[in-house]
Each structure stands twice: as C-alpha cells, then as structure tokens.
Amino acid sequence: MSHRPSNLFTNPPRLPLVAPSILSADFARLRDDCAHVLDVAAGDLLHVDVMDGHFVPNLTMGPAIVRSLRAALPEAFLDVHVMVTDPIQYVKPFAASGANHLTFHVEPALDPLAGAGMSPLSGGGAGYDPLELVEEIHAAGMTAGLAINPGTSAETVLAQPGWVEAMDLILVMSVWPGFSGQAFIPEVLATAKAIKPKLGPNQRLEMDGGLGPETAIPAREAGVDVLVAASAVFGQPPSERAEAIRAIRG
Ligand code: DX5
Ligand code: ZN
Numbered sequence: 001m002s003h004r005p006s007n008l009f010t011n012p013p014r015l016p017l018v019a020p021s022i023l024s025a026d027f028a029r030l031r032d033d034c035a036h037v038l039d040v041a042a043g044d045l046l047h048v049d050v051m052d053g054h055f056v057p058n059l060t061m062g063p064a065i066v067r068s069l070r071a072a073l074p075e076a077f078l079d080v081h082v083m084v085t086d087p088i089q090y091v092k093p094f095a096a097s098g099a100n101h102l103t104f105h106v107e108p109a110l111d112p113l114a115g116a117g118m119s120p121l122s123g124g125g126a127g128y129d130p131l132e133l134v135e136e137i138h139a140a141g142m143t144a145g146l147a148i149n150p151g152t153s154a155e156t157v158l159a160q161p162g163w164v165e166a167m168d169l170i171l172v173m174s175v176w177p178g179f180s181g182q183a184f185i186p187e188v189l190a191t192a193k194a195i196k197p198k199l200g201p202n203q204r205l206e207m208d209g210g211l212g213p214e215t216a217i218p219a220r221e222a223g224v225d226v227l228v229a230a231s232a233v234f235g236q237p238p239s240e241r242a243e244a245i246r247a248i249r250g
Contacts, residue, residue: 007143009079009143009168010202010203012044019046019227020047020233020234020241024234025234030069034076035072037241038076041244041245046069048065049180050082052085055107066080069098078100079100080094080099080103083178084105085108088136090102094142101169103145103146103206104130105146106146106147109129131163144168145169146167147173147208150174157195158198173188174210182210184211205225212244213244
C-alpha cells in the first residue's frame with residue numbers, strides 16, 4: 001500500500017471547511033477572484049469541478065486551469081472533483097499540475113456500459129477498481145475521494161470491503177452534477193448520516209450542490225465537514241463573500 005499523503009483534509013486546523021467552487025467564478029478574473037475568496041473572505045480551499053461532457057452534460061476545465069491556479073496561488077489547497085467517465089488517465093496530469101486532492105465518482109466504476117459509445121481517444125473508461133485508483137492517487141502525492149450521485153445509495157459504497165477505509169474523503173452530491181445553481185436535494189442527508197459513523201478523524205465527509213447558509217445547517221447536522229459552494233459564494237458581490245462563507249461555516 002502506498003503512503004497516504006497528509007494535508008488539509010487529513011489534518012484540518014478547524015472544521016467544517018468551506019470550499020468555494022470556482023465553477024461560478026468569473027474565469028476572466030480567476031486569479032483575483034480566487035485570491036480574494038481565500039485571503040479576504042476566509043475560504044479554506046478551492047474546489048475545482050472538472051466535467052468531460054460524457055459523465056455529465058457539460059464541459060468545464062482541466063489540468064491547465066489547475067496549473068495556472070497553482071502558479072498564481074502557491075499556498076492554495078486545490079480540491080479537484082472529476083466528473084468524468086475515465087478518471088484513471090487524469091491522475092498524473094492533475095498531480096503534475098499541482099492538485100492536492102482528487103475525488104472521482106463511483107458510478108462509472110460500477111457501470112460496465114459507462115464507456116459505451118465513447119471516442120477511442122477517450123481511452124475507454126468503464127469498470128475501474130476504486131481501490132487501485134486510490135493507490136495511484138496516493139502514489140501521485142494527492143489525497144483521494146470517492147463521490148456518489150444523489151441516486152447512489154450509501155450501501156453501494158459501504159458494502160464494498162475496504163472502500164471507505166481507503167478513502168480520505170467521501171463526497172455526497174446534493175445535486176445531480178453538471179451545473180452550479182441547482183436546488184439542494186434533501187434526500188441525500190440520509191446518505192450522509194449513514195456514511196458519517198464509518199469515517200475516522202482523518203477522513204472528511206464533503207457535500208456539494210445547492211449549499212448556502214440555510215441548506216448548510218442540515219448538512220452540518222448530518223456530519224458534513226467540507227461544505228462546497230459555488231453560486232452561494234461567487235454568485236455574491238465580492239464584498240459579501242466573507243459573510244456568505246461565515247454563514248455557511250455556521
Ligand atoms: C456540480 C458541481 C458543484 C457545483 C456546485 O456539478 O460539482 O461543485 O459547482 O454549485 P452550487 O454550489 O451553485 O450548487
Ligand atoms: Zn464539485
């Protein structure tokens with residue numbers, strides 16, 4: 001087993017952490033918006049949403065953006081959430097670009113048809129083994145997370161021997177991934193509550209989608225300790241982002 005990296009997620013100075021998602025930032029002002037949200041508005045890290053147009057119906061950003069953020073903000077913790085059918089081929093590119101953490105989805109690993117109809121240039125992608133992927137992510141120097149969609153039960157993950165123990169973070173999606181600004185799906189709180197007791201002190205429970213000052217309350221009560229928010233932070237004028245983050249933190 002490879003060495004597990006130690007970082008903000010495994011050894012947090014405080015909890016919960018608030019993770020502004022740059023999906024709702026102004027990409028033409030990305031450095032300034034990100035520096036402000038970390039240094040002035042007291043966000044704990046940056047959440048980077050990577051979408052491939054296959055696993056989700058949207059295209060966003062890739063390793064080049066991470067490389068630019070790393071160069072512009074050497075101290076920032078970069079939490080990369082890949083919503084792609086084939087995460088394997090992106091582990092090394094994101095590590096080389098300066099990502100600290102990589103979360104991948106369980107659904108393409110479970111669905112043997114997930115890669116059907118994809119371009120051969122995609123490298124395929126169905127049926128990867130999450131435990132092998134975690135090994136690769138750790139070997140590349142990043143911590144690893146497993147994400148589940150609103151339609152995926154907690155049992156899907158809990159029933160697999162060793163999966164939860166291997167992860168540094170479990171991400172429970174509270175919207176169907178693809179776009180920021182969607183409404184929070186409260187049914188996923190039960191999923192978070194089922195997973196929380198299985199996690200140790202160095203493992204995080206992240207929630208992502210539709211979180212703001214109001215919906216963060218039941219999320220925190222369910223044991224969530226990393227709260228991702230795109231529109232609730234970057235959708236506010238810069239002068240109001242510190243208060244938005246403070247309210248989400250609780
Ligand atoms: C959704 C992404 C989220 C998204 C959240 O597909 O994974 O990180 O940016 O956006 P809000 O906070 O606006 O729901
Ligand atoms: Zn995300």
